[in-house]
Amino acid sequence: MSANLYVGVSNRTGGDVSGLYRRAVDSDQWTLCGLPPRTHVHAVTVHPDDPATLYAAASSGLYRTRDRGDTWTRLIESEGREQFWSVLIHPGDHRIILTGTAPLGLHRSDDGGETFRRMPRPAIGERLVGAFPSRIMRMAVAPSRPNTIWAGLEVNGAMRSDDGGESWIDLSDPLVELSKQPHLGSAILTKDTAEGMLDIHALCVSPAAPDTPFLALRMGLFRGEDRGGAWSDLNIGQHAAHLRYGRDVVVAPWDPATLFACVADSSRGQAGRLYKSTDIGATWTQIDRGIEVHSTMMAVAVDASEPGRIHCVARQGQTFSTADGGASWREIPLPEGAGAAVAAACG
Numbered sequence: 001m002s003a004n005l006y007v008g009v010s011n012r013t014g015g016d017v018s019g020l021y022r023r024a025v026d027s028d029q030w031t032l033c034g035l036p037p038r039t040h041v042h043a044v045t046v047h048p049d050d051p052a053t054l055y056a057a058a059s060s061g062l063y064r065t066r067d068r069g070d071t072w073t074r075l076i077e078s079e080g081r082e083q084f085w086s087v088l089i090h091p092g093d094h095r096i097i098l099t100g101t102a103p104l105g106l107h108r109s110d111d112g113g114e115t116f117r118r119m120p121r122p123a124i125g126e127r128l129v130g131a132f133p134s135r136i137m138r139m140a141v142a143p144s145r146p147n148t149i150w151a152g153l154e155v156n157g158a159m160r161s162d163d164g165g166e167s168w169i170d171l172s173d174p175l176v177e178l179s180k181q182p183h184l185g186s187a188i189l190t191k192d193t194a195e196g197m198l199d200i201h202a203l204c205v206s207p208a209a210p211d212t213p214f215l216a217l218r219m220g221l222f223r224g225e226d227r228g229g230a231w232s233d234l235n236i237g238q239h240a241a242h243l244r245y246g247r248d249v250v251v252a253p254w255d256p257a258t259l260f261a262c263v264a265d266s267s268r269g270q271a272g273r274l275y276k277s278t279d280i281g282a283t284w285t286q287i288d289r290g291i292e293v294h295s296t297m298m299a300v301a302v303d304a305s306e307p308g309r310i311h312c313v314a315r316q317g318q319t320f321s322t323a324d325g326g327a328s329w330r331e332i333p334l335p336e337g338a339g340a341a342v343a344a345a346c347g
Contacts, residue, residue, distance in 0.1 A: 100136025272297025
């Protein structure tokens with residue numbers, strides 16, 4: 001059976017439909033998966049051993065399907081204001097599943113999702129009073145560091161756990177220091193110009209550099225030095241000064257030196273690009289040649305079984321797919337009425 005592309009949508013900022021769409025990679029037809037109506041899907045992960053099994057982090061809980069999205073079971077129900085924003089299957093032990101929430105919190109399963117326990121709340125303060133409660137947008141683990149979990153928070157910086165999520169180290173002070181540079185200061189939700197550097201949307205770590213996390217945040221793409229004790233600007237804006245808003249960054253599952261990143265002009269912008277690095281983030285090349293992106297480039301999804309297949313999605317429903325590593329692309333828009341596209345996965 002061919003792989004599927006999954007796109008999570010939310011109608012909070014436009015459109016009518018919230019949920020998860022599915023399309024076979026060799027088809028142009030979209031199907032709305034069987035989640036409950038009005039379920040805002042914030043993240044989706046395909047199980048590495050079984051492509052029929054997916055996990056969706058959503059507004060009302062964490063969900064799992066075993067039939068590619070036709071039917072779902074809610075594994076964790078939201079409590080109070082709790083929403084689920086990220087889900088990670090541990091690359092070294094697929095029985096371990098982590099899911100991150102807003103307000104700031106974490107749940108962990110050690111039995112493949114059959115049971116979960118709420119982890120101690122990370123001892124990380126809310127840096128930006130007046131913004132929405134911080135949420136764990138992305139987590140990452142390098143197989144050679146199985147107990148080290150990296151996490152990016154919107155809008156509250158980055159943190160690291162060295163004990164599987166029991167306790168956390170705040171890595172945000174260096175980000176705040178960088179915000180003092182005029183071109184890295186930004187205040188939209190609050191009056192604090194550190195806001196832009198703390199507005200993290202995605203995080204990844206390569207097996208080839210297990211102590212070097214990468215961040216996609218409002219002010220660009222950044223690389224962690226000294227295990228996140230310092231951060232360096234990868235200067236993605238050198239390619240197009242108005243396109244440095246970092247939205248997604250992922251490691252290719254077939255090559256630890258290859259990374260993909262989505263950038264745009266703003267959170268609800270009118271342009272975006274997809275970049276690729278083959279040297280663990282040292283240099284970047286635009287690979288979405290020949291397509292016209294009309295809104296924020298939100299997410300990139302890669303096919304672990306076919307390295308030439310890459311997909312990216314834009315907020316207003318454009319999706320783009322290549323089967324030849326970016327030499328040519330097809331545009332397959334989401335159905336009319338779909339909410340904002342915010343997440344993607346392939347498998």
